[in-house]
Amino acid sequence: MNEVIEQMLAHRSIRRFTDDPVHDADIASAVEAGQMASTSENIQSYCMIRIRDEARLERLVELTGGQTKVARCGAFFVVCGDTRRHRLLIERGDRSYDARFEALLLSIVDASLFAQNAVLAFESMGYGACYIGGLRNDLPRVQELLGFPEGVFPFFGLCIGRPDQSPTTRPRLPMDSVLFEESWPEERGMLESLDAYDRTMVDYYRTRVGNPVGTGPAPQGWADRMIEKFTTPTRPAVAPYFRKQGASLD
Ligand SMILES: Cc1cc2nc3c(=O)[nH]c(=O)nc-3n(C[C@H](O)[C@H](O)[C@H](O)COP(=O)(O)O)c2cc1C
Known part of the structure; x- marks a missing residue:
């Protein structure tokens, strides 16, 4: 056991935050730490967008199914797969982007590794975090609100802030x-x-x-939750939205 592992083992999602700000220097440190996560062939296909505008945050509360923490945390981010920058390079060279499902998969892996490294960094500075998969409840409306260009795929939100609660850790599988x-x-x-x-x-x-x-x-136990979750189609609009954003699912 060492300090890093101890910190990782103490992780619990935080869903209520104080009004304390998340300092810009801390965000920069966390992003730098996030960026040092391994990334497939160094393609770095992710980005993170901070949303500060209050009206937008309130709309995101609605779009995430009433998750008020989205607007009541120190800093809210949207973590995206980002194949836009590769497309820009390709198009500048007069060639056409032609990546397959693998490109989307790489961006999912890259964005997740980046985000989790950043979350660990935030937690090491005393902040709490909660991922917001509810961002995918209604991606076309999120798209209307945030106007992502083709090749950018919003995967989840991220609330960061000083914890105003101290929940116990949640047991994991044996x-x-x-x-x-x-x-x-x-x-x-x-x-x-x-x-x-x-x-x-x-x-x-x-x-x-x-x-x-x-x-x-x-x-309800874990098994019943999983049975319920995976016998009902979840967010069927996600794949069509990603396709519209330029992802190949083939
Ligand atoms: C990609 C992702 C999306 C999540 N979305 C939500 C969410 O929308 N709302 C929420 O309250 N928690 C969300 N969570 C938190 C999980 O519910 C939580 O991590 C899990 O139950 C384990 O609990 P713990 O983080 O406290 O250990 C999400 C976690 C991940 C990794």
Whole structure:
């Protein structure tokens, strides 16, 4: 164990922030740290856009499903895949951009590695963070609001600020559910491991919502949440929007 790992193990999403500002110098440090994340073939296909305008932030609260923290955090950012800069170089050289699904995938990987490195840096400076996937609830409206050019793909928002709450960390899957030897493991063992996690999560939700045993409906566990999530099409408008923005999904 060392300080870096200790900090990583203490991560929890923060959803309520104080009014303290996020200093520009701290943003610069976090972005610099984010940029030093590995990036496929050094293509660096991401960007992060800070939104300060209050009317825009309020609109983003609506578009993210009423997530008020978007407008009530020290700094709100939109993290995007960015293939625009590659396109500019190609078009200046009178050639045509012709990248496939791999280019979108690279930008998803790159943007995520960048963002997570930046989040760790912010957390190391005492800030809290919450990713906002709700940004993808209605991307055409986000597009109307922020006017991204072709080749820029908004993936998620990011709230940063001084924490005004101290939630407990959220348990993760047992290690034997995620770390394997040689190949994917035998399925019965996997299901047992998932069931053990489910019990942990039922307890976690019970404690978190202050619903001690016998005083209300049993909280939904992790398995039921996943079953519900992945048997209902989620955000079906995302792929058509990315296609419209110039992504190839082939
Ligand atoms: C890409 C991404 C999108 C997320 N979107 C949201 C969101 O829209 N709203 C929210 O409150 N939390 C969001 N989260 C936070 C997750 O719910 C959270 O990370 C997860 O439940 C684990 O909890 P922890 O971060 O406290 O450990 C998102 C996390 C990620 C990585």
